[in-house]
Amino acid sequence: MDRPAPVSPCHCLALRQASRRLTQHYDQHLAPTGLRTSQYGLLRGLGRVGPISINGFADIMVMDRTTMGRALHPLTRDGLIVAGPGRDGRTRSLTLTEAGQKRVEEARPFWERAQRTFEERYGAVPADDLRRAAERLALSV
DSSP: OOOOOOOOSOHHHHHHHHHHHHHHHHHHHHGGGTOOHHHHHHHHHHHHHOSEEHHHHHHHTTOOHHHHHHHHHHHHHTTSEEEEEOTTSSSEEEEEOHHHHHHHHHHHHHHHHHHHHHHHHHOHHHHHHHHHHHHHHHHHO
16 A cells, blocks of 8 residues: 655655656556656657757756766667757757657657646646746746
8 A cells, every 4th residue: 555755844855755756657657658757758848949959958957967868868779869969069969850759749648648637636726836836946946
């Protein structure tokens, strides 16, 4: 039997626990696609902003450069993204491939179901409020 996470007075710990629980929820829904929530988010994000430098994309995704590199490796290996020369020759530029775009489109209904079931359980308005609060937090700390 799953026990609820203990309440913590630490804002960081409480948010990390909630984030892990929510990630598990989305991962369960995305499992049939072969993508994890983090991978789906990177592919969708790159589709919105790419082509873009690795450092620029890491900044947008609020990831450090090393973590970004590790996260991109399987996506590059699987041909979903390509890293090519950047504008100045010293940087690398990321682009979503046609296969990557197709994978995002195939996974989208699974992601939408994860969104819908989360909103059904948590409430659509509180979920939207939570997302907006998370966005403010990401921009303020």
